[in-house]
Amino acid sequence: MGKKYAVGVDLGGTKIATGIVDQDGKLLDQVVCDTDAKEGSDAVLERMAQSVKILLERQNAKPEDVLGIGVCSPGPLERETGLVLFAPNLGWKNVYLGPILQEKTGITTYVENDANAAALAEKWFGAGRGVENMVYITVSTGVGSGIIINDRLYAGTHGTAGEVGHIVIEGDGPLCGCGQRGCLESLASGTAIARMAKEALQAGAESVIRDLVEGDLDAISAKVVGEAAKQGDKVAQEVLDKAFYYLSLGVVNVLNLFDPEVVVIGGGVSKLGDMLFTPVIEQVRKKAVAGPREKTRIVPAALGVDAGMLGACSLVLDVTKTQSF
């Protein structure tokens, strides 16, 4: 009798979602509880451990039946040691998430960041099923990515591969949060879209955006800009055209370097749907190198709120792929 299960925990600022899958990645059960981060990191880790225990009991399983626990965690972290360096929405600084949860449960624990976990989730459960080489790009407040190469997550030598948000697209572009100029994130993220719209309105442009936010320009978001564009607003459309032009250059660069079978685009801004995908695909079909230009599919993420938890489960399946159950 070998190990039969993998457990995944999505540690969010408000909720902890925990799921259990079998070795084929079939979701068997899940449980959700509040994070209550204000009670401190040990209380949060205890609730994560309890969630794992509940799922094991319901499967009539023991810790030794579980191949591992994957945790999708916010904040910059060290994958190898399981240390979360900094997670502002949890109030955490230097918490050894991996080792502590492993001690509490007796199960080997792996920790991964959001973008890599979402990439794994799409590969195992979503838009990247059956694909060997895939890049997942998330466009929301920031721009990030997770890379699958030869069927496995590729995290890089120092765990930072896939920082697509910080590839330079415009040498003299706007200042990015990272301190550099012209990064993709400073040109095409939700934050960049909101900023560009705000700047246009501050410069006096006429736009329904002003009505949608009732004059409060700080309330402008990518969603509001999308809403306005849907209503035929010119200013909003110009902002989106610009952002998605830069996003398409980012996708072209990804195609030219990785030559993946599929690029999956997720994150809040991707919910604008065709408004994003139509111009991006059009540019990619013109500008990428022959091969990926015609053949690489550019598709929306298939998973919703479950992506983190499923990604955490698939992290275990990915890490242990070469091992036998």
Next chain:
Amino acid sequence: MGKKYAVGVDLGGTKIATGIVDQDGKLLDQVVCDTDAKEGSDAVLERMAQSVKILLERQNAKPEDVLGIGVCSPGPLERETGLVLFAPNLGWKNVYLGPILQEKTGITTYVENDANAAALAEKWFGAGRGVENMVYITVSTGVGSGIIINDRLYAGTHGTAGEVGHIVIEGDGPLCGCGQRGCLESLASGTAIARMAKEALQAGAESVIRDLVEGDLDAISAKVVGEAAKQGDKVAQEVLDKAFYYLSLGVVNVLNLFDPEVVVIGGGVSKLGDMLFTPVIEQVRKKAVAGPREKTRIVPAALGVDAGMLGACSLVLDVTKTQSF
């Protein structure tokens, strides 16, 4: 008794260099002959087959002792079928190099392009020995690269991974040979360096470059610009500053996406040495994301004229890595 040897052939416009290595990659013997492409593709392929036979005889080996022949070939090619689509310096169009050489020798034959072969050569014999994740960038007439991930060549889904010359660095940059604007190749290749210098001189700039080419502006090359810069020429230095600034952005993008242990830079322009490496390393240490920013080494290629032949040998060692001798 298993297979003990791998053979590599570097097919160039003027010479064919063929080598034989043992399973540890130790070079045992080599032979060089003229290409004489004007005699037609079959004559060239016959000379390649003869070179292989000579090396086998000298080792007292039979075709069945050889794991494979690797060929480093010019021109766009199909790796899977061994078809060379187009090789202007050989006068070739649609030549099935792989299958024909395989039939002539009775040995499985693999075909690869220059940049990927050079990357493999540096990984097995040069500056990337012992490294798991590496990007080799060649800066010469064009800009290309070969990618090593998890100890193996990563060629992509359609065989086009590593087209670093065609990542967009400057959305509104100069027109590239590929039809797009602002590709790295249009900003930082040897061709780009020569073009920028020529433009400056045509605009009337005073520069020793004019003397070095005896007034023939079409004779300006990156080498001449480097020569002039060494003599303290301001125009030449400005051109190099600009080109290597863009090259550094390309290297930053490679670090942010691949997070490799080492970036090896080769090709004719890399022979400018510190004039190239000093500014590129300086920018990378400022602009890449934390991790690779401090830790990824940026080093010159270690191999010279042998790179193609050694790369062709290592292609066999790479492809058959999971097989046993």
